[in-house]
Amino acid sequence: MRQQFFLSASLAGALVLSACAEKADETVERAFQEVNVIDESNLNxxxxxxxxxxxxxxxxxxxxKTGPDRIELQRGLAYSLIRAKRTTEGTTAWKKVVSxxxxxxxxxxxLAGALVRSGEWDAAKGILDKVPPTHETYERYRLEAVVADANKDWKRADSFYEIATGLTTKPAxxxxxxxxxxxxxxxxxxxERLFGEAIRxxxxxxxxxxxxxxxxxxxRNYTLPVIPLDQTERALLLHTLALSAVKQGDVKVGENLLREAIDTHPQHFEEASRSLAALENG
Incomplete structure (x- = not known):
């Protein structure tokens, strides 16, 4: 009888230990799954x-391939395709995300941003029109401004640019x-005023x-503005001014600016040299 009781107690103890072991294994497995999710999220x-x-x-x-219905992976693919300048594929990927x-x-x-990159202005406007007015972000209003610009809707463009400027700490x-x-x-x-503000x-x-x-x-203001410039930038901007002058018929001014650009550039300024030669021989 005592032996039977001992065997029963031993069996019960083994079952308890087995159950504890299974629970411990489940806990460890769950912990590893959580770690894997965190690691994957960081990697993404x-x-x-x-x-x-x-x-x-x-x-x-x-x-x-292992999680085709996971929207965060499809979103990551769409972002990455746009970053890789694979705009057509990226647009298709974003269309899948929104569905x-x-x-x-x-x-x-x-998706609207991808459509803008593809030059699909009407489609981009259609998507932006579906975005709730409560979704007020810099990117939304930047795109609204660009689309309004493309449609030559200057009043709306100015309004959206102003809103976008106020929604970012880096408005340049x-x-x-x-x-x-x-x-x-x-x-x-x-x-001129806005470019000056962007440079500031x-x-x-x-x-x-x-x-x-x-x-x-x-x-017809052919003097360089007072802004931070290194020597190469100064030469490049003198070249830009020279071309502007020539375009407006101020050829002599343009020639002088080209000479100044060539003298200013720390290296041989091939593009300015060709432009000057064309004017002198033309």
Whole structure:
């Protein structure tokens, strides 16, 4: 009888230990799954932001084979295709994202951005019109401004550029875009002001410096503005001014500016040299 009791107690103990072991295994497995999710999430973030874009595309294409219904992977693929400048594929990928369960207003904005890159202005406007007015982001209003620009709806463009400028701590690029919009409309004074503001926000933004010189040249102001410039930038901007002068019939002014650009450049300035030779021999 005692032996039977001992065996029963031993069996019960073994069952308890077995159950504990199974629970421990489940806990460990669950912990590893959680770690894997965290690791994968971190890896996906890295792939979308700092990894080589084409490597990121390959990563998400590979990962999607095991989870085709996971919207975060499809989103990562779409982001990566756009970063890799594979716009047609990226647009298709964003269309798939917005059709999936869990799609957000920001996904629609990203699709609109891909359509803008493809030059599909009407389609981009159609998507932006579907974005709720409560979704107020810099990217949404930057795209709204660009689309309004393409449609020559200047009043709406100015309104959207102004809103976008207020929604970012780094407004230099959108100010430059707004200035270029003013430049194409012939509002040279307004363009000059916006390019100047863009340069104050980001003194290294050479595109804004070049655009500022174009705006001044269009007003027959052929002096360089007082802005931060290194020697190479100064030479390049003198060349831009020279071409503006020639375009407006001020050929002698243009020739003098080209000579100054050649003398200023720290290396041989081939493009300016060719332009000057063409004028002197023309």
């Amino acid at each position: 973030d890295v792939m979308m932001t700092v990894a080589d874009p084409n490597e990121a595309v390959a990563h998400f294409q590979r990962t999607l 999936m369960k869990g799609a957000t207003s920001e996904d629609q904005v990203q 690029k959108v100010m430059n875009n707004w200035g270029y919009s003013k430049l194409t409309r012939g509002d040279f004074t307004g363009a 926000q980001n003194p290294g933004l050479f595109t804004a410096k070049n655009n500022l010189v174009l705006a001044r040249g269009a007003q």
